[in-house]
Amino acid sequence: EAGVAQSPRYKIIEKRQSVAFWCNPISGHATLYWYQQILGQGPKLLIQFQNNGVVDDSQLPKDRFSAERLKGVDSTLKIQPAKLEDSAVYLCASSFGLAATGELFFGEGSRLTVL
């Protein structure tokens, strides 16, 4: 069974530039998550989708971050314009059900460096 796929693995940009990350979850998983993991911290949930609807985006900085999951399968997370503090690993995860009862499967992450 294929795992959660993410790309690109690494990205270096200058501040005020834009960047996009892509995620393809495990087939059949209805719930998709984007987490931000800053060095030395645990992952922080940015946005959670159930199929193609947003369940929780309360911690997404909406002035610069956006995410979509148009067909309920793969998802894109965009940052525009990027700030220095956005340097982090962006983790995508998926689950069959809700996080409350199910296991989350994580991709390897996309490491962003903002200069």
Added chain:
Amino acid sequence: AQSVTQPDIHITVSEGASLELRCNYSYGATPYLFWYVQSPGQGLQLLLKYFSGDTLVQGIKGFEAEFKRSQSSFNLRKPSVHWSDAAEYFCAVVSMTTDSWGKLQFGSGTQVVVTP
């Protein structure tokens, strides 16, 4: 507000020695608790989870964890550490508050270094 705390940022252990990682939570009811492991350059992988029932839970890779309500703890243990256990370990709790139901909240992690 709910929270999960991992007091130890970094632990060094000799190969073959036992390992215990601490996790404390702040939550009114019985929480859903998880331990995840993140190997270098990898995504997080679930080691074990506790919902209810037996307070000692077994996980993958020889890990176990014990839920202690009186201490608000969910410590992770392994009797004999292997070099491949060098990784970062995250304790997590599922939020059951009205405004963030089902959200998985992670601790700040404990980095484990294994020496020969």
